[in-house]
Structures are given as structure tokens and as C-alpha cells.
Amino acid sequence: MKKKDKPKYNVLQNVRWMCQLAWENRKRVLLFCVLAASLDVLLNLLELYIAPEVLARVQERAPIGALLGTIGVFTAALFLTQGLAQYIAENTVFPRVDVRGVIIGKLSEKCNTTSYSNTLNEDFIKLRDKAHNACEGNSEATEHIWETLTKLLANVGGLIVYLGILSRVSVWLLLVTAATCVAGFFASRYAVNWRYERREEEEAYYRKKTYLRRKSESVELAKDIRVFGLQNWLNELLDNIHDLYLDFSLRCERVEVLSDLASTVLTAARNGIAYVVLIRMTLREGLSVSEFLLYFTAVTTFTTWVMGILRELSALHKESLDISLVREFLDYPEPFRFEGGEDIPEAERYELRLENVSYRYPGAQSDTLHHLSLTVHPGEKLAVVGLNGAGKTTLVKLLCGLLDPTEGAVLLNGKDIRAFDRRRYYALFSAVFQEFSLLDVTVAEEIAQRAEGIDLGRVADCVEKAGLTAAVEKLPRGLDTHVGREVYLDGTLFSGGETQRLMLARALYKDGPILLLDEPTAALDPIAENDIYRKYNDMTRGRTSLFISHRLASTRFCDRIVLLSGGGIREEGTHESLLALGGEYARLFEVQSRYYQEGKEF
Secondary structure, eight states: OOOOOOOSSOHHHHHHHHHHHHHHHOTHHHHHHHHHHHHHHHHHHHHHHHHHHHHHHHHTTOOHHHHHHHHHHHHHHHHHHHHHHHHHHHHSHHHHHHHHHHHHHHHHHHHHHSOGGGGGOHHHHHHHHHHHHTTSSTTSHHHHHHHHHHHHHHHHHHHHHHHHHGGGSOHHHHHHHHHHHHHHHHHHHHHHHHHHHTHHHHHHHHHHHHHHHHHHHOSTTHHHHHHTTOHHHHHHHHHHHHHHHHHHHHHHHHHHHHHHHHHHHHHHHHHHHHHHHHHHHHHHHOOOHHHHHHHHHHHHHHHHHHHHHHHHHHHHHHHHHHHHHHHHHHTOOOSSOOSSOBOOOOOSSOOEEEEEEEEOOTTOSSOSEEEEEEEEOTTOEEEEEOSTTSSHHHHHHHHTTSSOOSEEEEEETTEEGGGBOHHHHHTTEEEEOSSOOOOSSBHHHHHHTSSSSOOHHHHHHHHHHTTOHHHHHTSTTGGGSBBOSSSOTTOBOOOHHHHHHHHHHHHHHHTOSEEEEESTTTTSOHHHHHHHHHTHHHHHTTSEEEEEESOGGGGTTSSEEEEEETTEEEEEEOHHHHHHHTSHHHHHHHHHHGGGSTTOOO
């Protein structure tokens, strides 16, 4: 088995971190832990003494009033203690959930604000998934640790109290009891650890089953499942995963049965020894029946405290491992500067320059871009074209600071962007990327990217520039119509082209001084695409702009065109000059233009 890395934080450090979070957000969590543990010990003591005390009153031939009084006192004490314990149990859940919610908020903030390059890192992704798993529900480490700490406090307190009660009993009996407890614990822990160490295998089965079920029920795949008849294939895949999971569960059950058998044998031996020792004490020292019952019950309960301490310490160790993963994710190093950077220089327009830039994606064997130098002049409309995989999108990500070059530098008005606060640098850009996401909010909120303080006049203007006005006017509530149907069932579903226009309107609303359009018309028909081209000058007025496309006809309105190929710039010039050059750009344009000319053979 592969040796696991040592966790960055130990148990005490993680317990202190959780207690600090609780103290800062929900102090009741800590108070309820102590109260619940105290009441647990008190309740156990009442249950321990009630039978021996009642039996002692009977042996003493006490009056019926004294007997009923003893029963009444214990009954009232039990009622009150159980009532308080139940009250705490019901009211401690929500503060614990709140603390877990604070941690989930920290994880979400880390995911949303981390350097973009981290999101491409395999180690970061694995650590992120493990951190989220530790916060999935009430039984996961970041919430269940309070239950573990409560039980551990109760077990330690009970052990101390019971040692005082059993001070008259043979020391050897206590040692034997403790020894059988430890042996039983390790037998039980073997089974628990066996499954725990293979939890990634179990989680893999669960993820695959969940993935297949989600895809089988998804709206996105509904057409493919029916048209291509994928039902049987999906069911076969699900059956195969289910069979593998059943085999795994059967192996777990075999280990657990052996563990339970060992625990049963040890329990029988421990009880037998306790009977022998206490009977001998009765014969030699004249223990009363009530004392015999008290001590025998105390011995068996003493076992429970010892086993509880060992069990909760083991559980605390495992939960600490998960909490350590959460903290390691939150502490994951950031390659970008987010605080303390230099201010962005104030300027009407900005120049971007790539200086001898190379970039290689994590795990790749070669550079996507290699020693590339390019200047985007202030106010210039630059088009970047090339075949798929030429590095156009990578170039965009480097320019807007989502990636840092592996060699060379990206300069803003002559200054390396690594010196700036990266979030302030992002504020310079309005962008439409090839990959984008929609939230189930209103159209206006989608464009403005906010819930309050929306300038509806400006939204309408951006909708008009993006060519989406006709589509919005047809919606039942116009700009107040919800997008998508995952949250609001009455929401609208935009077509691919309409969604692309919506993203363009969002970029225009931000109104950054630099506009980046990465294949913004890929999903549009030729007429809609031409409409966007005609409005391009209005969109880019007063801005530096980059237009990324593989459709060469879309670049004619740009001041300059750069053709990427082989990780570098192959050709550069205007549309007319590149056609006159007769190089790769001209050949690609000729191939594409044939699709729009009648009588041409391909």
C-alpha cells in the first residue's frame, strides 16, 4: 500500500482551530459540549445507583414511604436530567451546522478567489474535492467532531468517577477489564480501519454511480439517450458499478463479522472474570446483594468508559485527518499577488505586451506558446486567428492575467503584471470566453452580475448592442425573466446563439477599458454574425480590443491580424495585406470562402 503523506496539522492543532471557529461564531457549541458530557455522566450515575439503592431499602425492610421516596427522588432526577440532555441535543444541532457553514463559506471563497492556474492543477483539484467531502453533511468531520469531543469528555469524566467507585474492587480486576477492553477495541478498530483505508475505493464507486444516475436523468442528455438508444448501455454501466460495490461491501462484512466475533469472546471472558472476583469478595468480605449489583454494574460500565475513550480518540484522529485536509486546502499557496501589489496606472487607454512569452500547461510535454512577443497598442482592434489548438485561448488567458507565463513576461503599459494586485488587474477587462456559465437569475441580473443597484437603461443599451433586444422583448417578463430552469421552473432557456449574445451584453455592461472576445460568434448564424460585426466599432469605441476567431472573414474590421501557428506568430498584417502575401492566412481564407460560393468544388 502506498505510504500516505503526513498531515500538515496534528489532532490538537485541529481541535484548537475548530474551537476557535466555534468561539468566534457560535460559542454555544462549546458550552453545549461540556453540558452534554456532564449530563451524560450524571445520567449514567443515576442509572447505576437506582437499582442498588432501591434493593438496599428492601433489604433494610424500610417503610413503604421511604422506599417510594427513594424511587421518587431517582425518578425525578432521571426525568430532569434526561429532559435537559434532550433539550441540549436538539438545540446543539443548529449551532454546529452554523460552524460547518462557516467552513463551507471559507472553502467557497477559496474556490472563487484562488489563482486561476490553481484550478488547472491536479493536486489542487483533488485536495478541493476531499475538503468538500469533509463538509458534505452532519456526519462528516467538520460537524461530527463536536459529537466526538462531547463523547470523549463524557468518557473521561465517567472513567474518573468510576475509578473512585471501584476503589474497593481488586486492582487486578480493573487491569484485566482494561486489558480486555483494549484488545476488543483493537479488534473493532481493525474492521473500521480496513474500511476507512479503502474509503477512496468506496467513494469512487459512489461517484461513478452518482455520475451515471445524474447523466441518465439530465435534460442535456435526454435527446441523445432517446435518439441513440443509450438506455441499455447506461443501465449496463450502472449494473457493473453496482456489482463492484456489492463485492466491496461483502469484503467489508467478512472483516466486520470476524471483528464482532472477537469482541464477543472478550466480553464473555471479561464478565466471567468479574463474576468470579465479586463472588469471592462476597464470600470473604460479606458484600451485600445491593453492593454486589453496584460493583458488577460499575465494572461493566467501566468497560464502556474505557472502550469509549479509545473509540473516540480513534474517531478524533480520523476526523482530524479530514479537517487537516480542509485547512491544507484553505492554505494552498497562491502564485498570484492578491494583496499588497502596486496600483494599476491610471490611463485613458492601455498597452499590453507579451515579451518572449512561453507557456506550458501542467503535465504537458511541450509548450502551447513558445517565445512569443506581441504588442497590443492602445485603442487597437487586434484579431488573433489560427487553427484549433494554435494557442489563441491561451494567449487570451495570459493577457488578462488568468495564467502567468512559464517564461517571459506580460506587461501593462511597460510594467510586469505580476507586480499588480491581480484582482485590480482583472477589473480592466471585459471578456467573453468560449466557456461560460449562467446562473438562474433574471436576465438583468445576469448581465449586470449583481442583485441590487442595476442600471436598467444601461442594461437595455448593452442588450441592443449585443443584438438581443428582439429575444428579450418576447420574454414573458422582459429583463425580469429568469434564465434557466434549475431553480425557477418558469425560467427561459436561451439558444446557443442567444446565450452568446447574453454573454456579450454582460461584457459590455462591465465596461472595462480592454475588451476580449474569444470566439464570440461561434454559435451565431451568418446573418446574426454579420450584425455583431457591424456593431463592433460601437462596442470597441475608446477601448483596446482583441478578437479571437477561427473564422477569417470576421477579422476584416480589425486594425491588425495575427495568425498563430506552431506556438508562435506565423503571419501578421491587415486582412488585405495577408491575402496579398499568399501565405497560410490566404490559403485558409480561400478554403473557408469556398463554403459560401456557388459552384466551387471542395
